[in-house]
Amino acid sequence: MSLYSFGLEPLSCHAWNKDRTQIAISPNSNVVHIYQKQGKEWTKIHELTEHSGRITGIDWAPESNRIVTCASDRNAYVWTLKDGVWKPTLVLVRINRAATCVKWSPLENKFALGSGAKLISVCYFEKENDWWLSKHIKKPINSTVLSLDWHPNNILLAAGSADLHCRIFSTYIKDIEDKPGPTPWGSKMPFGEVLLEYKECGGWVHSVCFSPSGDALAWVSHNSAISVANATQGKEVTQLTTGHLPLLSMLYVSETEIVAAGHDCCPYQFSYKGPGCLEFVKKVDIPKQSSKGNMSAMQHFRNLDKKATTEEEETGLGSLHQNSITQLCILEGPKAKVEKFSSVGLDGAMVVWDFKLIKDFRIS
Amino acid sequence: MAKNTLSSRFRGVDIDEYDENKFVDEQDEAAEQQGPDACEVDDLIRQGDMMAAFHIALRNPPINSKNPAVKERAQAVVLRVLTAFKSSDIELAVKSLDRNRVDLLMKYIYRGFEKPSDNSSAILLQWHEKAFAVGGLGSIVRVLTARKSV
Numbered sequence: 056m057s058l059y060s061f062g063l064e065p066l067s068c069h070a071w072n073k074d075r076t077q078i079a080i081s082p083n084s085n086v087v088h089i090y091q092k093q094g095k096e097w098t099k100i101h102e103l104t105e106h107s108g109r110i111t112g113i114d115w116a117p118e119s120n121r122i123v124t125c126a127s128d129r130n131a132y133v134w135t136l137k138d139g140v141w142k143p144t145l146v147l148v149r150i151n152r153a154a155t156c157v158k159w160s161p162l163e164n165k166f167a168l169g170s171g172a173k174l175i176s177v178c179y180f181e182k183e184n185d186w187w188l189s190k191h192i193k194k195p196i197n198s199t200v201l202s203l204d205w206h207p208n209n210i211l212l213a214a215g216s217a218d219l220h221c222r223i224f225s226t227y228i229k230d231i232e233d234k235p236g237p238t239p240w241g242s243k244m245p246f247g248e249v250l251l252e253y254k255e256c257g258g259w260v261h262s263v264c265f266s267p268s269g270d271a272l273a274w275v276s277h278n279s280a281i282s283v284a285n286a287t288q289g290k291e292v293t294q295l296t297t298g299h300l301p302l303l304s305m306l307y308v309s310e311t312e313i314v315a316a317g318h319d320c321c322p323y324q325f326s327y328k329g330p331g332c333l334e335f336v337k338k339v340d341i342p343k344q345s346s347k348g349n350m351s352a353m354q355h356f357r358n359l360d361k362k363a364t365t366e367e368e369e370t371g372l373g374s375l376h377q378n379s380i381t382q383l384c385i386l387e388g389p390k391a392k393v394e395k396f397s398s399v400g401l402d403g404a405m406v407v408w409d410f411k412l413i414k415d416f417r418i419s
Numbered sequence: 420m421a422k423n424t425l426s427s428r429f430r431g432v433d434i435d436e437y438d439e440n441k442f443v444d445e446q447d448e449a450a451e452q453q454g455p456d457a458c459e460v461d462d463l464i465r466q467g468d469m470m471a472a473f474h475i476a477l478r479n480p481p482i483n484s485k486n487p488a489v490k491e492r493a494q495a496v497v498l499r500v501l502t503a504f505k506s507s508d509i510e511l512a513v514k515s516l517d518r519n520r521v522d523l524l525m526k527y528i529y530r531g532f533e534k535p536s537d538n539s540s541a542i543l544l545q546w547h548e549k550a551f552a553v554g555g556l557g558s559i560v561r562v563l564t565a566r567k568s569v
Contacts, residue, residue, distance in 0.1 A: 197442060198442055218442065219566070254445060257561070257564060257565075258564040277560070277564050278557075278560060278561045278564040278565070279556070279557035279560045279561060280557075280561075296518055296519075296522065296557060296558075296561065297555070297557045298553075298554055298555020298556060298557040298558065299555060299556060299557055300556050300557070300560065301560055
C-alpha cells in the first residue's frame with residue numbers, strides 16, 4: 056500500500072485520468088488541483104479555478120478525457136483539455152441549492168448531478184446549440200441527493216438521499232440515445248421512472264453502487280449498515296448492521312465482493328452471495344508495526360518530564376488513514392475484478408490499496 | 420440591562436412549523452403495538468427467572484406507536500427487568516441476544532439515561548458496557564439515527 060499526503064487540508068473528492076498518471080483532487084476549497092505522477096512523487100500541473108464555492112464532486116471521463124466538477128455554488132463545469140490548458144464550459148443545471156455529487160455515465164454522453172435542491176440534474180450535450188442541456192428528476196425525492204451511481208446500461212441511475220430512501224431512476228433521453236432493452240429492474244423506462252424505491256434505509260444514504268453486471272445495487276447508510284438490493288430476486292433487500300462507525304463510500308470489486316470505508320478510517324470488505332447472505336469478510340488494512348527502539352536514559356527522563364510516562368504512547372490511529380475516508384475509486388482492473396483502488400480522506404492523504412498485497416498479508 | 424425591556428414572546432414561536440419545505444417522515448400505518456406484557460414480566464421476576472423476563476421484556480417494542488403512555492409503560496417494564504438482574508449475569512444475558520435485540524436494548528438503555536432515577540444510571544451503565552462490547556459503536560449510532568424509537 057502506498058500513502059501520499061497532499062497536504063493538511065481534507066480531500067473532498069478525487070478522480071483519475073484514463074491511464075492513472077494524473078489525479079484531480081480538491082483540498083476542501085473551490086479549486087481543483089491536477090497532479091502528475093513523476094516517479095514516487097506527485098507534481099501539480101494544473102489548477103482549475105472557476106468555481107466560487109467549495110467543490111463537492113469531480114469526475115474524469117476516461118475515453119473522452121473531460122472532467123466535470125460541481126460545487127456548492129450551484130454550478131457545474133465541464134472541462135476540456137485544449138492546447139495543454141483545461142477550458143471550462145458552464146452547464147446550466149438550473150438548481151437553486153448546492154450540488155453534492157456528479158458522475159459521468161458509462162458511455163460519457165451524459166452526466167448526473169445530485170443537489171440539495173431535492174433533485175437530480177441529468178445533463179447532455181446538444182450539438183446544434185453547442186451547449187449542455189439538463190433535465191430534472193424531482194419526484195419523489197424529498198431531501199438532498201447525497202450519492203449517485205450509473206447502471207452499466209447507461210440509462211438507469213441509482214440515487215441515495217437524505218430522505219432515507221434509495222432509488223433507481225431511468226434517465227432515458229429520446230434525443231440522444233436508443234430505447235433501452237428490458238433489465239431485471241424493469242422494462243418500462245421513460246425518463247424519471249422510478250424502478251426501485253427503498254425507504255427503510257435507516258439513515259442518510261452516503262454511497263450507492265451497482266454491481267458489475269448491474270443486477271444488484273448496494274448502498275451504505277448512516278445507521279452503520281450496508282444493504283444490497285437484488286433485482287434477480289424480486290428486488291429483495293438484505294441489510295447488514297455493523298458495529299463500526301458509519302461508512303461513507305463503497306465500491307464493488309467483483310460481482311460478489313464489496314469494499315466500503317468511512318469514519319473508521321479504514322476499508323472493510325463485505326461479501327454478498329444472495330438474499331440473506333451479506334456478511335463482513337475482513338478489515339482491509341495493515342496494522343502499524345510499533346517500533347520499540349532502544350531509548351537512551353536521557354530520552355527516558357525527558358519523556359518522564361514531558362509526558363509523565365516512560366511508555367511510547369502511540370497517538371496516531373492504527374490505520375493508514377488518520378481521519379475519515381471520504382471517497383473510494385477504482386484504480387486498476389475492470390469493475391468485475393478490481394485489483395487496486397484508491398482512497399482519499401479528511402487527513403489529506405491518498406492511499407492506493409493493492410489486493411495482491413492484501414491477500415498475502417495475514418491479519419493477526 | 421437589568422430588566423428585559425423588549426418583548427421576547429417571539430422566542431416561543433416554532434418557526435420550523437411554518438416552513439413549507441419542512442421534511443416530514445412518511446406516516447406508517449403500523450399495527451397497534453402495546454409494548455411488552457408487564458404482568459408476565461412481573462411474574463417471571465417474582466419466580467426468579469430473570470432470563471425469561473428479560474427476553475419477554477424485549478419483545479413487542481412500541482416503536483411505531485405515537486402514544487407516549489405506551490412508550491413510558493414499556494420503558495418502565497424494561498427498566499424493572501434490568502434492575503432486577505445481578506451484575507454477574509448481565510454479560511450472559513446480553514450474549515443471548517441477536518443483533519437486532521442488542522440494538523433494541525441499547526435504545527432502551529439510552530432512553531433510561533434520559534430520565535435518571537435513584538440508582539438507575541449506575542445499573543444502566545453496567546448494561547451499556549456489556550451491550551457495547553457486543554454491539555459496538557454501530558449500535559450506539561443506530562440509537563442516534565433511528566427515526567422511530569422506543
